[in-house]
Amino acid sequence: MDKASLPGHTTATAPTATVGSVAVGMHGIEKRFGAVRANQGVNLNVATATIHGIVGENGAGKSTLMSVLYGMYQADAGRIAINGAAATIHNADDAIALGIGMVHQHFMLVDTLSVLDNIMLGAEPHWLLSRADKATRGQLRDLMQRTGLHLDLDSLVRDLAVGDRQRLEIIKALHRGANILILDEPTAVLTPQETAQLFEVLRGLRARGTTLIIITHKLKEVMGLCDAVTVMRAGEVVADMPIAQATLEILAEAMVGRKVHIGRDGSVGVQDGAVLLQASGIGVQDALGVARLRQLDITLRAGEIVGAAGVSGNGQSELLDVLAGLLSPDSGELQVMAQTFNSADWLDPKTARQLGIAHVPEDRHARALVMAFAAWESAVLGYGHLTSYTTGGWMHHSAMRTATRDMMEAFDVRPRNTELQSSHFSGGNQQKLVLARELGQAPTILLVGQPTRGVDVGAIEFIYAQLRAMRDAGCAVLVVSSELDEILALASRVIVMNNGRVTGELAIDDCNETNLGLLMTAENV
Amino acid sequence: MSNTNMPKWAELVVLPIVCLAVALAVAGVVVALIGQDPMEVLSFLIYGALGTARGVSYTLYYTTTFIFTGLAVAVAFHGGLFNIGGEGQAIMGGLGTGLVALWLSPYLPAWLLLPLMLVVGAAFGMLWAAVPGYLQAYRGSHVVITTIMFNFIASSVLVYLLVNHLRPVGTMSVESVPFEPSANLPRMHEALAWLGIEWPASPLNTSLFIALAAAVAVYLFLWRSKAGYNVRAVGSSASAAEYAGINAKRHIVLAMAVSGALAGMVGMNEIAGVSGKLLLEFVSGAGFTGIAVALMGRNHPVGIVFASLLFGALFQGGAEVAFEVKGFSRDMVVLMQGLVVLFSGAMIYVIAPWVAKPLNAVLNLFGAAHAKGA
Numbered sequence: 001m002d003k004a005s006l007p008g009h010t011t012a013t014a015p016t017a018t019v020g021s022v023a024v025g026m027h028g029i030e031k032r033f034g035a036v037r038a039n040q041g042v043n044l045n046v047a048t049a050t051i052h053g054i055v056g057e058n059g060a061g062k063s064t065l066m067s068v069l070y071g072m073y074q075a076d077a078g079r080i081a082i083n084g085a086a087a088t089i090h091n092a093d094d095a096i097a098l099g100i101g102m103v104h105q106h107f108m109l110v111d112t113l114s115v116l117d118n119i120m121l122g123a124e125p126h127w128l129l130s131r132a133d134k135a136t137r138g139q140l141r142d143l144m145q146r147t148g149l150h151l152d153l154d155s156l157v158r159d160l161a162v163g164d165r166q167r168l169e170i171i172k173a174l175h176r177g178a179n180i181l182i183l184d185e186p187t188a189v190l191t192p193q194e195t196a197q198l199f200e201v202l203r204g205l206r207a208r209g210t211t212l213i214i215i216t217h218k219l220k221e222v223m224g225l226c227d228a229v230t231v232m233r234a235g236e237v238v239a240d241m242p243i244a245q246a247t248l249e250i251l252a253e254a255m256v257g258r259k260v261h262i263g264r265d266g267s268v269g270v271q272d273g274a275v276l277l278q279a280s281g282i283g284v285q286d287a288l289g290v291a292r293l294r295q296l297d298i299t300l301r302a303g304e305i306v307g308a309a310g311v312s313g314n315g316q317s318e319l320l321d322v323l324a325g326l327l328s329p330d331s332g333e334l335q336v337m338a339q340t341f342n343s344a345d346w347l348d349p350k351t352a353r354q355l356g357i358a359h360v361p362e363d364r365h366a367r368a369l370v371m372a373f374a375a376w377e378s379a380v381l382g383y384g385h386l387t388s389y390t391t392g393g394w395m396h397h398s399a400m401r402t403a404t405r406d407m408m409e410a411f412d413v414r415p416r417n418t419e420l421q422s423s424h425f426s427g428g429n430q431q432k433l434v435l436a437r438e439l440g441q442a443p444t445i446l447l448v449g450q451p452t453r454g455v456d457v458g459a460i461e462f463i464y465a466q467l468r469a470m471r472d473a474g475c476a477v478l479v480v481s482s483e484l485d486e487i488l489a490l491a492s493r494v495i496v497m498n499n500g501r502v503t504g505e506l507a508i509d510d511c512n513e514t515n516l517g518l519l520m521t522a523e524n525v
Numbered sequence: 526m527s528n529t530n531m532p533k534w535a536e537l538v539v540l541p542i543v544c545l546a547v548a549l550a551v552a553g554v555v556v557a558l559i560g561q562d563p564m565e566v567l568s569f570l571i572y573g574a575l576g577t578a579r580g581v582s583y584t585l586y587y588t589t590t591f592i593f594t595g596l597a598v599a600v601a602f603h604g605g606l607f608n609i610g611g612e613g614q615a616i617m618g619g620l621g622t623g624l625v626a627l628w629l630s631p632y633l634p635a636w637l638l639l640p641l642m643l644v645v646g647a648a649f650g651m652l653w654a655a656v657p658g659y660l661q662a663y664r665g666s667h668v669v670i671t672t673i674m675f676n677f678i679a680s681s682v683l684v685y686l687l688v689n690h691l692r693p694v695g696t697m698s699v700e701s702v703p704f705e706p707s708a709n710l711p712r713m714h715e716a717l718a719w720l721g722i723e724w725p726a727s728p729l730n731t732s733l734f735i736a737l738a739a740a741v742a743v744y745l746f747l748w749r750s751k752a753g754y755n756v757r758a759v760g761s762s763a764s765a766a767e768y769a770g771i772n773a774k775r776h777i778v779l780a781m782a783v784s785g786a787l788a789g790m791v792g793m794n795e796i797a798g799v800s801g802k803l804l805l806e807f808v809s810g811a812g813f814t815g816i817a818v819a820l821m822g823r824n825h826p827v828g829i830v831f832a833s834l835l836f837g838a839l840f841q842g843g844a845e846v847a848f849e850v851k852g853f854s855r856d857m858v859v860l861m862q863g864l865v866v867l868f869s870g871a872m873i874y875v876i877a878p879w880v881a882k883p884l885n886a887v888l889n890l891f892g893a894a895h896a897k898g899a
Binding site for chain 1: 749750751752754755757758761762764765766767768769770
């Protein structure tokens with residue numbers, strides 16, 4: 001993939017008004033948690049008015065480093081200089097006073113308050129709210145004018161789209177005087193269009209002299225947006241270069257420590273396998289009466305991977321839940337394994353598993369694992385009915401632990417500690433554990449939501465290989481992903497979802513980013 | 526849960542001891558402020574609770590009730606439910622135990638009657654908790670509210686029955702007639718006498734063994750049975766439980782039912798073991814103390830047994846201090862108990878970093894071997 005074809009890429013480089021001056025200098029940062037050395041002698045230099053990417057796998061230490069900069073952690077050793085002056089940062093207030101702002105991956109907003117109230121919260125200029133309101137309103141009008149970031153100050157946060165919420169977070173930081181802005185995984189929750197808009201905003205801020213640090217593991221975004229990039233692995237900086245010297249391959253290899261291949265492989269699976277699952281006329285309304293799925297039909301065949309592409313929130317999640325038995329549709333019919341279900345008597349998750357449907361849910365934290373459970377307890381979730389695990393209501397702990405150990409071995413889950421709490425594994429290792437559990441009982445139908453969300457590059461390659469192996473073993477696989485690259489790398493056949501409908505179905509060879517993008521975003525469907 | 530990097534053993538052993546010490550130190554300051562000698566009070570407290578066979582017996586008698594109510598709170602907690610209704614469930618359990626004893630003690634032998642009293646007492650407590658459980662699961666009425674309400678109802682039901690139906694004609698005191706001897710659980714000193722061991726008479730009775738067996742049963746239920754696994758899954762993550770095909774509603778009712786059954790067994794200690802008749806106020810706040818016990822025992826049966834022992838010792842030792850030290854009222858005892866709950870329950874994560882830092886420094890001195898194991 002060459003740089004010029006990246007969405008939203010512009011060839012303009014940073015303004016050079018303050019060439020050479022360093023906004024953020026971190027030298028020899030050490031931070032350990034117990035026996036874990038999260039940062040080891042990390043050096044970071046970010047030039048003023050540039051966009052600096054920090055990439056690395058989960059657990060590489062990039063978030064720790066930024067938390068040290070933002071005052072949430074204290075470094076065990078090392079020096080920090082902000083705009084050339086030595087700084088000690090004990091807490092976030094110190095950081096804000098130094099002009100450092102942070103936009104967290106999970107937004108820190110009060111849903112029931114207005115945009116204005118959220119911006120003022122904790123920084124009210126006057127104890128009388130009406131005065132504070134007035135003063136802040138004036139300041140914000142100037143700020144919005146200057147930055148081109150516009151938001152309706154009086155709308156409630158809960159009514160804002162995700163992209164607007166992020167914009168709000170940015171305005172909030174700028175309003176508090178940030179000229180160094182840290183963004184943690186800013187595009188994780190954004191649609192491609194929102195991502196493009198965000199990048200425009202960030203470039204605009206850079207042009208006005210704001211220094212931006214972006215934590216991410218999406219390398220294409222780094223290539224398209226950043227001026228310089230620092231790669232971290234296992235708590236150390238392994239590469240640090242201006243973007244002109246970087247390529248996707250160099251960065252990926254630096255992150256993982258070996259060569260990786262995550263594009264398409266040769267085979268695309270069988271074309272005309274037996275139909276294993278057929279759903280027709282599926283309609284789902286949410287609690288507010290809004291239609292989430294409209295008369296949707298889908299067929300899954302043995303030996304193929306169906307990729308469901310679409311902008312998040314167009315019914316993909318509901319489709320997965322319906323097929324997995326977690327959500328009863330209001331209309332429609334499902335045929336699976338010679339059994340027919342209708343909307344009045346839909347299958348439940350237990351029945352689904354017994355029929356050979358395995359489900360890797362989109363939301364790993366809420367659904368796939370019980371975060372408070374030990375790894376082995378999470379590794380049997382949903383499979384308590386297996387006779388090898390239980391007899392007469394009693395669980396066989398040793399059998400469960402052995403099975404978990406085997407899963408960890410087969411799917412390279414690290415650390416190989418069956419007793420470790422599920423929440424203490426990194427995202428990639430959690431996902432591998434879930435996949436190991438779901439693939440372990442040789443399902444005939446596999447439903448996968450966002451297979452690699454929050455997963456690092458090294459694990460992505462492995463997960464793709466596992467999904468392809470299931471396909472080759474004759475399983476019908478449905479992959480829902482908001483990453484177009486992922487769909488293109490995995491699918492045999494692609495369906496595009498838009499506004500609760502399937503708006504297009506294409507063989508993989510007919511797909512490209514342009515025609516899929518058009519189907520995903522077409523209006524009036 | 527905590528962000529302190531402490532080895533597990535330190536979190537389970539060192540931390541509670543430090544918390545207890547802090548609580549006692551603060552209590553000591555208060556004692557000094559009212560003009561008493563803290564060391565004198567403390568020595569009376571410890572001696573009164575643990576210094577004599579009689580003191581130990583009373584301590585264990587209190588412990589028994591706290592184990593039941595503490596386990597009750599813990600089981601509900603693992604199901605994600607805060608059962609405030611241990612008090613009412615214990616009252617209803619005692620009522621069930623007492624009614625069986627009143628009606629059947631003339632006819633049934635002890636070996637048949639006592640198990641029956643246990644089962645009916647547990648069943649009464651179970652029902653009294655299952656109703657709020659059902660309302661929570663299927664109607665969304667919050668279990669904290671409903672169980673509090675049920676406490677009032679239970680205590681009123683008991684008063685009504687005692688005053689209007691169970692009180693013998695012509696007596697003024699609000700209590701039933703004494704049970705026949707077959708309904709009395711053997712006292713510990715009687716049981717020990719059969720074994721040829723001499724032990725002073727005390728309210729301590731063999732229901733202590735029922736309590737310890739209940740602790741083992743709770744462990745087996747929560748961590749060894751599929752139903753317990755399901756309860757914990759529902760309690761930790763309702764959405765993950767749904768994904769796993771676990772019926773959350775049914776397991777909420779189950780957790781409350783088991784919780785109520787445990788609280789309902791209090792009657793075996795207080796009614797069958799001690800009073801030998803049905804009376805008012807036999808629970809007297811133990812249902813609420815159970816919350817503190819569960820908190821301190823980290824909702825684990827082993828922790829709960831030890832926390833119950835501590836609270837039993839505080840009750841007995843406190844009573845002894847109030848008796849021995851002039852000007853030291855029962856209210857001071859309650860204050861000390863409150864401080865223990867405050868520091869070992871609510872403040873544990875405030876104290877944890879203070880413990881972690883010096884502890885880790887010491888561990889590092891002895892080499893990194895420990896830290897690696899953590």
